[in-house]
Amino acid sequence: MADPLLELTNVSTHFHSPAGRVRAVDGVSFSLKAGQTLGLVGESGSGKSVLARTIMGLLPSYAEIPEGSAISFDGHNLLTLDRKARRAISGPGIGMIFQDPMTSLNPVMKIGQQVYEGMRHHFGTSKRAGRERAIELLTEVGIPQPDVRVDQFPHQLSGGMRQRVAIAIALACEPKLLIADEPTTALDVTVQAGILDLLQREQRDRGMTMILITHDLGVVAGRCDNVAVMYAGGIVETGTTLSLFARTRMRYTQALLDSIPRLDRPPHERLQSIGGRPPNLIDPPAGCRFAPRCAHRNAHCDTDIPPITADEQDPSHRFACWNPRDPDAEASDKATGDAA
């Protein structure tokens, strides 16, 4: 398939707050081919969830998507559709999973009914067929005793099991795109690994396209074809997972990689921290948004927005940086300072 399933062009999402306009997402562009997985990585507040909600059309009324933003999904330009037409496309076409399954699950509705509700709504599936399908889906996502669980309520399950139910719900309408927003952040590592394995299996078996949102570079490294790194509302670097890790260009991406404690390093080794903290999105820096924290900034960085540049070896690997890292010369940066 040549056409991308999802294509974002210059998408921004701003919130009107008493203190001013919050530029939560600012000029994001990327495209995703059918069947591919994209890991969207960034620290908290970088705009990952707002971007996901923008694609889903789940924004509060005081959010504004400025003129010039376009989201094309499966051939439809979502932002030009009215509410109803949009729901008819993204409702069954895009599934979503959230960090805390309790926020997406209805506490007073039986699990089975929550799984087949979407099918009833979008496809008019009967109650009986829906219940059957719900049991099949619960089995598929690894819920023990699915015929018992189908009639239980969310509070009767553990956090990991609730997330499996949330996955069953998201898969029920056979979505083309699945967006998982930090699906394992609230879970233990052993549970996390099981959930990630499940998502990966479903993605493969169904040929589904997936966006896996996480703050953990470890989670995307082993499981996504492509990675996009977000910082302060924008995508600062994107490429195949292999290229992004092996030939990191943008200085923030490298600083982030350098600050992770590693299992293969000796105890008590000093970590490379990034000084300061992310900017206020009401009044972000004029040039590169990472400039106030960057050890490599040059004369352009404070005043001019860095242009999107393609890596010389792999043009699908793109980054926004005035003074990019030379992956052939620098093994790893001993770059940023330690001060707060």
Add this chain to the structure above:
Amino acid sequence: MSDILLDVRDLVVEFPTRKGLVQAVSGVTFQLNRGETLALVGESGCGKSTTARAVMQLPRPTSGSIVLDGDDLVAAGKRDLRRLRRKFQMIFQNPIASLNPRKRISDVIEKPLKIAGELDAAKRRTAVMELLETVGLDPAVAMDKRPHEFSGGQCQRISIARALILEPDLLICDEPVSALDVSIQAQILNLLEDMKQRYDLTMLFISHDLAVVRNVADRVAVMYLGRFCEVGRSEELFDSPAHPYTRALLSAIPVPDPTVKPKPIEMIQGDLPSPISPPSGCRFRTRCPLATDRCTSEVPEMRGLPDGRAVACHHPLIGT
């Protein structure tokens, strides 16, 4: 002076609830040598925080002994305990919630000094300012602000200052960086390491993040459902786990390297059993791929291995 600062034996913590007795910690024994960092790892609900809080005597444990520098904290009366408290302090996961929102930062950090009845007001103020500087905050800016005016990472710096103002011997850290972003996490881990050197601290460090543990700990204790599975030097435990649960935990860590494919986890998926009615014998047996009949009938005792670590398993992964 003994090399052992903290000696915990047969610690039991139980909570009576409507559904029955929650056996949160069921007979845990460990020692902390002076100047070392012992990490406590395990999944949510296994009893890490309860163990830490029992050392703090918040609340007092159900049974067992906790000897700090020769004084038994469990046996100590209220007055003695108040006197001893300056020797052991704790910092928590949620830095903002753990600070009183109505108090100014200077008051928050000064309070332990005031309670201890030490120094006059002017000297206390100087001490607070010096310490703020030490933990990386500008006293001129920070002194008169309130906690909500700071980020999570800055609040954790403030918590660290509050815990260190009385120069304790033991610092207990309960998931001190779990709520922070990676870039801020590294700042705080480095700060804790600096403080450890500067104040000769001994640390009990709780974390569910094994890569963080690998960075901070000299020794690691792995906990499952209220009991210790394995205790040993960090290198050995990470390089060749002896307990099946340790191996499962290690195999589940996501590695930030795309050339390393995720490994299957050698552990039966499912829920943590209820701490009200834990499995008989080995508590891990319902999820252990190596479980035998013996694991159902007999509780595995902690045994020493030749390399100095201790493991509680009938069929350990490395020879005894």
